[in-house]
Amino acid sequence: MNKIFDRPLYAYARSPDQDTATPVRHPVVVVGAGPVGLALAIDLAQQDVPVVVLDDNDKVSFGSRAVCFAKRTLEILDRLGCGEPMVEKGVTWKTGKVFHDTRRIFEFDLLPEGGHRRPAFINLQQYYFEEAQIVRIRDLQEAGKPVEIRGGNKVSAVGRQDDHVRIEIDTPEGSYNLEADWLIACDGANSAIRRMLGHDFVGRVFEDNFLIADIVMQADFPTERRFWFDPPFNPGQSALMHKQPDSVWRLDFQLGWNIDREAEKEPERVKARVREMLGKDTKFELEWVSVYTFQCRRMERFTDGRVIFAGDSAHQVSPFGARGANSGIQDADNLAWKLKLVIDGTAPESLIESYNRERIHATDENILNSTRSTEFITPKSGISRVFRDAVLQLAQHYPFARPMVNSGRLSVPAIYDGGPLNGPDDAALPPRTRPGAPAEEAPLGEGWLLERLGGGFTVLAIGVEVPDMSELEGIPLSVLRLALVAGPELGARYLGAAPGAVYLIRPDQHVAARWTRWDKDGLKAALRRATGRA
Amino acid sequence: MARLVTTPNIPDPDGFYAELVAVHDGLSAERSAALNARLILLLANQIGDRAVLSDAIAAAAKTG
The missing domain is CATH 3.50.50.60 (FAD/NAD(P)-binding domain)
Structure with a gap:
């Protein structure tokens, strides 16, 4: 091949x-x-x-x-x-299912709201x-x-x-x-x-081995992330299944700490694991096998x-x-x-x-989130496992426990709260687009907001009059004026209850500062701050 | 802000205590521990207030 x-x-x-x-x-x-x-x-x-x-x-x-x-x-x-x-x-996806033993305990949707150009994953x-x-x-x-x-x-x-x-x-x-x-x-x-x-x-070593088996298989499982805690095919451990392009499926098995890594990589041993998971008559080829640990x-x-x-x-x-x-x-x-x-x-x-x-x-x-997920997936003390199993048992019956089920908190961008480049905020505007946050996508008629942001600094004015500018404080910038009628998502994500807003957006599309009115001196100060000059 | 209640707050202390112990009758230490964990999680969700939960965790850790 x-x-x-x-x-x-x-x-x-x-x-x-x-x-x-x-x-x-x-x-x-x-x-x-x-x-x-x-x-x-x-x-x-x-x-x-x-x-x-x-x-x-x-x-x-x-x-x-x-x-x-x-x-x-x-x-x-x-x-x-x-x-x-x-x-x-x-392969586009946004939903997942979590299983405990043989039971499906819940399903999740990573991007339930509309108005985004790109999928959750x-x-x-x-x-x-x-x-x-x-x-x-x-x-x-x-x-x-x-x-x-x-x-x-x-x-x-x-x-x-x-x-x-x-x-x-x-x-x-x-x-x-x-x-x-x-x-x-x-x-x-x-x-x-x-x-x-x-x-x-330096950091924390987790005493556990995982086996990745990427297999080529014709199958019609739904396009979703599937995660198992303590499944019958891998008792006491966890497993994950994900679809990739070209009919490749990512299977990931927790192996435990005291194992023979080389023996686990033997193709026959891996194939036996896959057959236990997917059924003994499953037809597949191994594409890539790897045993990993992590820190x-x-x-x-x-x-x-x-x-x-x-x-x-x-x-x-x-x-x-x-x-x-x-x-x-x-x-x-x-x-x-x-x-x-x-x-x-x-x-x-x-x-x-x-x-x-x-x-x-x-x-x-990211380390905090991934450490917490690891703690939940591979409990390292007796009592940690007792609580973990209690959460899984309760989650099947009661919705309150489901948010505690942690099979991985999937990547979302960090918001640079308190960051050194952040300028002023206006509390009237929605928290999700506060200074430090990446600009949220919003549909604009035929196109999208993010593609309209320039490659440099952008002054985004929604329902507020701002003058033309091509540079300020020696920094090139562009002005993007949008009418309030641009769509409900734009209003919900950038205005909230305010009638208009002016956003200063960095070249990496993170919000630097925002106001509910035109404030040229404020914008200059924010631009100096966002470029490390104040 | 709500505070952790550390004064008597359960109307029927003897009855509650008896019920709490009785639910463990005949269980192995392992099953008892699992039941306690489920119970703690249910009660914690009922309380909900993060500060009260932290106070309760600290109070439990400090005594005994």
Whole structure:
């Protein structure tokens, strides 16, 4: 079978940088061509910031790996120009069922309200995700945007300087050196950059093993997330089932701690497990098998001078809740515009510190959620299991216990409450779009609100007169005026009971500040604050 | 804000106590623990107030 993950997509090719007498300096070098590094590269290239991506491999990731991509990730991908192919290829879902033993205890719906362009989730193999990103990078290259991916380039040494980073790179044709004004480490949980710089990565280890069996099977199970606590086919443990494109199904079995990992990966052993779960006559093929353990941990800081960590290199969570890849994409989303402004000299270097603070806030929320899910799914003490089982028993009969059933709190974007870039709020406006929150999608007649937001700062005026502006305080911005008649969702999400509102929205579509009237001085102050100048 | 009630509040203390113990008659220690857990969760939901629940957890942890 000719799989996409067997095919080189960015094979090693000699760069002119390898033949210079002195190391070439680049504004941004990204290490790691995974979902996070590629998202950052696309974002920077779209804004004309030259970016070089280095990866020691030359292919998309092997095996399905991350498969659940959340609505906010899809909205970010839309901004990056590659949301549509992923949603088309992906399996859209929003509902799930939870089982205990042989009983179905409840069902949930992650996005019961309408008026959103993107679904709560799509399932898509990580290799397709990365492939769509690479297609987007190739399109940007054709359009003359300054982005390149160098396969077969492995960073072997990193040296911090005051205003740049020196990098030594090994290639199939020997090593060469580069300099980067900014080095972004998107090189995963085992980050070599993090190790070379001697940073700790400590946290909580969960003593449990899980088996992923991705199988190819023709089946007509509904498109939903299914989760089992203590099922007959995996007694005392948990299991998960999810649909992916190409008739691939993700099966995930909790195995316990004292097991023989190699024996559990034996195809015959895995197939026996699958048959116990789905019935002995089930026809399927194994596509990818992996046994994993996990930790919940983060770096103390996500920046170290001109080196910045994003995605799994900076933080790791349990897989319950799909908060790994999704939070990494939000890291990139948060960072790209700040790098752009700092590199252009329109914002001070200290703006980068807000990346550290906002994304640590988000990471702590993700770690808290995923740690709580893990505690519920794999109780680590006798009494923890007693309460867990009590919740599951009650949930079948009484609705009150269902919100306590925690099979993973699925990824939603963090709201940067109390964030360093937030400006004023007006209590008359709805809490869901408060400063720090990502702008909520809303239908606008034929189109959607988020696609109307510019790539930079946007002043969104709904039912309030605001003048034309193309820049303020030296920061480029655009004005989007909407009438009150634009639709019930826009009013409910942005106005509440107020007759009109003015929102300042950051380039990453998070709300920076908002008012119920036009306040030019207030807007100027908020813009200075949102760009790290106040 | 509601406070944790720590003064007598159950009209029939002897009757309630007897009923609480009787429901465990004939149960193994394991089944008793499971029943207690279900009971705590039902009662906690009845109280609902997060601050009162935290006070109750703290009060229980502090005594004994």
